[in-house]
Amino acid sequence: MGNSLFIWLFSLMLGAISTMTKTTPQINTTSGKLLGRSVETPFGPVDQYLGIPYAKAPIGSLRFQPPQPLDKEEAEIRRDATKFGPVCFQPPHLKEMISPLLRTNDNGQRASSEDCLTLNIYIPSGRQLDTLPVMVWLPGEGFDYADTTQFDGTFLATIGQVIVVTVNYRVSVFGFLSTLTPEAPGNIGFLDQRLALQWIQQNIGQFNTSLRERYVDFCGSMYIKAQTEQLARILIKNGMSKVFLYEFAHRPSFSFHPDFIQAAHGDDVLFTFGLVHQLSQVPTEEVKLSRRIIAAFSNFAKSGNPNSVDIEEALQWLEFSNNQREVLEFSARMENNSIRPSKNDRDVAFWYNVVPSLSGHEQTVSSPDKAARDSPKMDCRLALIRSSFSGQEVQYIILGLVAFTIVLLLILLIMSRYICLSKRRIHFTKF
Numbered sequence: 172m173g174n175s176l177f178i179w180l181f182s183l184m185l186g187a188i189s190t191m192t193k194t195t196p197q198i199n200t201t202s203g204k205l206l207g208r209s210v211e212t213p214f215g216p217v218d219q220y221l222g223i224p225y226a227k228a229p230i231g232s233l234r235f236q237p238p239q240p241l242d243k244e245e246a247e248i249r250r251d252a253t254k255f256g257p258v259c260f261q262p263p264h265l266k267e268m269i270s271p272l273l274r275t276n277d278n279g280q281r282a283s284s285e286d287c288l289t290l291n292i293y294i295p296s297g298r299q300l301d302t303l304p305v306m307v308w309l310p311g312e313g314f315d316y317a318d319t320t321q322f323d324g325t326f327l328a329t330i331g332q333v334i335v336v337t338v339n340y341r342v343s344v345f346g347f348l349s350t351l352t353p354e355a356p357g358n359i360g361f362l363d364q365r366l367a368l369q370w371i372q373q374n375i376g377q378f379n380t381s382l383r384e385r386y387v388d389f390c391g392s393m394y395i396k397a398q399t400e401q402l403a404r405i406l407i408k409n410g411m412s413k414v415f416l417y418e419f420a421h422r423p424s425f426s427f428h429p430d431f432i433q434a435a436h437g438d439d440v441l442f443t444f445g446l447v448h449q450l451s452q453v454p455t456e457e458v459k460l461s462r463r464i465i466a467a468f469s470n471f472a473k474s475g476n477p478n479s480v481d482i483e484e485a486l487q488w489l490e491f492s493n494n495q496r497e498v499l500e501f502s503a504r505m506e507n508n509s510i511r512p513s514k515n516d517r518d519v520a521f522w523y524n525v526v527p528s529l530s531g532h533e534q535t536v537s538s539p540d541k542a543a544r545d546s547p548k549m550d551c552r553l554a555l556i557r558s559s560f561s562g563q564e565v566q567y568i569i570l571g572l573v574a575f576t577i578v579l580l581l582i583l584l585i586m587s588r589y590i591c592l593s594k595r596r597i598h599f600t601k602f
């Protein structure tokens with residue numbers, strides 16, 4: 172009963188989030204003098220600076236070109252930073268594929284524009300700001316979609332006591348078209364991301380925080396577990412960062428997928444961002460799960476160690492290393508810490524040994540290693556997200572492939588009969 176009262180109070184308080192806003196202190200940045208808005212939440216006040224441009228509008232002669240930093244004069248402009256900027260042009264995301272928690276209040280009627288290179292900053296206000304780390308979220312899926320308005324950083328910022336930055340970058344054709352010529356060299360969406368990171372490095376100090384030289388990178392290689400594990404191995408092999416690996420193994424109570432699907436692609440983000448708190452009724456166990464993940468991630472950002480002393484159950488999340496390949500399973504039934512050894516050796520062997528030897532492309536296997544070596548050395552610590560695909564989904568894919576093969580064989584059969592017939596016809600005409 173206590174629980175339901177808690178949830179009820181909780182939802183009442185949540186109603187207040189977007190209404191009680193006031194303006195924030197003005198912040199001088201290279202993108203102008205920003206006036207954001209201060210928002211009250213059940214977890215404490217948060218200052219939001221939204222829609223901050225970090226590059227020139229990539230239009231006209233800058234279309235398909237690497238992003239250009241803003242002119243110096245822009246720093247003098249007073250800028251209203253209380254609203255999101257437009258979303259970068261992208262194909263419409265299938266409604267059925269998006270969790271209702273990612274739909275924003277405006278029902279998907281967001282303005283799209285090519286002039287979309289903006290970022291958003293969420294800062295818990297009124298605390299010891301000088302110790303807060305910065306967590307950067309580059310949303311997106313397959314470089315086709317990326318929409319920061321779906322990821323309200325307010326909850327993560329307050330609950331985790333971290334600064335959250337979300338970044339829009341060009342996607343789809345505008346971000347990744349390549350003509351293999353200077354007119355459209357391709358992959359400029361990545362350059363947008365890099366310029367945004369540089370902007371953060373340059374300006375975040377203005378927000379009364381000293382940027383500790385550490386980024387947390389959620390590596391969301393969510394499609395293919397084997398690749399995530401491979402990335403983990405490359406990182407530890409090159410000594411680039413500490414790696415902690417997890418699998419999100421909880422089917423959300425609000426899941427809109429068929430029953431047989433457990434944790435689905437992207438469900439973990441709803442918990443990592445605390446977006447579950449937007450629901451009017453959140454089961455207590457899911458509130459706890461979300462807090463546990465946020466605590467682990469923000470601890471990791473603060474100290475490089477996700478294990479904390481200040482949440483109810485201390486985590487026992489072991490570092491992923493060569494001789495100890497442990498994976499933490501996050502689930503609501505996590506009474507005790509569920510750490511299991513990595514099960515991915517076989518998958519990895521298939522993708523990284525068998526497939527390349529079949530296609531004769533061994534070279535591509537070593538390229539991630541090379542990229543890792545060649546990339547600039549940052550004090551980057553890395554947490555890896557493994558969002559699970561249920562076995563049934565894989566079964567569907569296999570069934571689809573089998574059906575496709577059968578149809579193909581039938582077509583071949585019909586075609587071969589037709590060819591035989593036409594040969595016979597030719598015979599007849601000869602007589």
Ligand SMILES: *[C@@H]1O[C@H](CO)[C@@H](O)[C@H](O)[C@H]1NC(C)=O
Pocket residue numbers: 198199
């Ligand atoms: C911001 O710039 C204005 C002048 O352009 C200056 O008066 C003010 O002190 C600056 N604020 C901070 C926090 O540096």
Ligand SMILES: *[C@@H]1O[C@H](CO)[C@@H](O)[C@H](O)[C@H]1NC(C)=O
Pocket residue numbers: 196197198377378379
């Ligand atoms: C930064 O700190 C100074 C001095 O403590 C304060 O006057 C100012 O309002 C703070 N700015 C922000 C954005 O919190």
Ligand SMILES: *[C@@H]1O[C@H](CO)[C@@H](O)[C@H](O)[C@H]1NC(C)=O
Pocket residue numbers: 506507
């Ligand atoms: C969790 O651990 C405690 C003590 O270590 C044990 O009594 C309990 O049965 C465990 N629970 C589960 C679900 O394994």
